[in-house]
Amino acid sequence: MKEFVFTERVYYSDTNYTGMASIGAYINWAEHGRTEALRSFFPLERYIDMYEKRKVLVAVKKISYYLFSPAFLDDTVTVKTVCRQMGAVSAIFEQEVKRGGEVLVRLTVTLCFVNPETGVPTRIPLDIRRAFENDDTRNTKTDIAGLS
Amino acid sequence: MKNIIFDKVYSRDTDAGKIAYHKAYFDWAEKALEEIFSPFHLADNNIIFHISSSNIDYKIPLVIKDEIKIETHLVYYNENTLSSVQLICKKSGEIAAEISSIIAFLNSSTFESVVIPEEVKRALL
Numbered sequence: 001m002k003e004f005v006f007t008e009r010v011y012y013s014d015t016n017y018t019g020m021a022s023i024g025a026y027i028n029w030a031e032h033g034r035t036e037a038l039r040s041f042f043p044l045e046r047y048i049d050m051y052e053k054r055k056v057l058v059a060v061k062k063i064s065y066y067l068f069s070p071a072f073l074d075d076t077v078t079v080k081t082v083c084r085q086m087g088a089v090s091a092i093f094e095q096e097v098k099r100g101g102e103v104l105v106r107l108t109v110t111l112c113f114v115n116p117e118t119g120v121p122t123r124i125p126l127d128i129r130r131a132f133e134n135d136d137t138r139n140t141k142t143d144i145a146g147l148s
Numbered sequence: 149m150k151n152i153i154f155d156k157v158y159s160r161d162t163d164a165g166k167i168a169y170h171k172a173y174f175d176w177a178e179k180a181l182e183e184i185f186s187p188f189h190l191a192d193n194n195i196i197f198h199i200s201s202s203n204i205d206y207k208i209p210l211v212i213k214d215e216i217k218i219e220t221h222l223v224y225y226n227e228n229t230l231s232s233v234q235l236i237c238k239k240s241g242e243i244a245a246e247i248s249s250i251i252a253f254l255n256s257s258t259f260e261s262v263v264i265p266e267e268v269k270r271a272l273l
Binding site for chain 2: 018020022024027031052059060119
């Protein structure tokens with residue numbers, strides 16, 4: 001499965017009074033990593049249109065989060081995202097937030113595709129499935145602004 | 149130890165998908181823990197708690213203006229950590245999310261792990 005790497009910086013908004021990143025920051029960075037991974041497949045589409053066009057909504061079903069070491073204000077961290085498993089209606093992503101070579105947080109995120117009108121689970125659109133299932137192992141790197 | 153706090157889904161908790169954003173649940177869980185530890189004045193003693201691992205299972209979505217109850221069950225796990233199970237429920241009693249976590253304590257200057265503060269331990273045992 002493809003591995004995506006996205007770079008973030010720890011800002012004041014990510015930290016608490018000790019200078020340490022709060023748990024919410026890792027959850028946000030992980031979402032940015034997954035979003036940018038998907039965007040890289042469909043660079044000409046607006047993110048919101050990707051779902052509206054395919055009549056799906058992606059809901060987070062489960063998150064497992066393990067913190068090894070905290071990130072601090074001003075750190076540059078990278079978010080590594082790999083789609084580990086694609087089911088009929090759900091997908092499992094494994095993600096790591098790293099500072100240099102040090103793994104700070106490891107997350108396993110289960111997403112469920114649902115019909116936005118009924119809220120009922122629906123099949124993952126074929127083009128999204130194919131994009132993530134592609135066995136090309138190239139690294140896709142994106143900078144902080146998500147522009148490269 | 150069991151603790152209950154009440155909150156509401158505000159617009160800042162939601163996203164363009166028109167439901168509460170998945171990070172909001174972590175914020176509510178953290179807030180509930182902070183309320184439990186608040187009487188122990190951890191910050192005055194250079195101690196901070198942090199959630200070192202967590203599993204969250206989202207069951208039903210929450211939407212703006214939903215009134216919620218955050219029920220926290222906290223138990224002693226070992227010398228350095230506590231274990232919590234938190235239920236985020238709708239006013240109707242339906243469970244919107246269940247969160248199991250391990251909570252550790254750090255020195256807020258050195259960020260090294262410290263044992264559970266004695267007052268916290270006494271309150272739990």
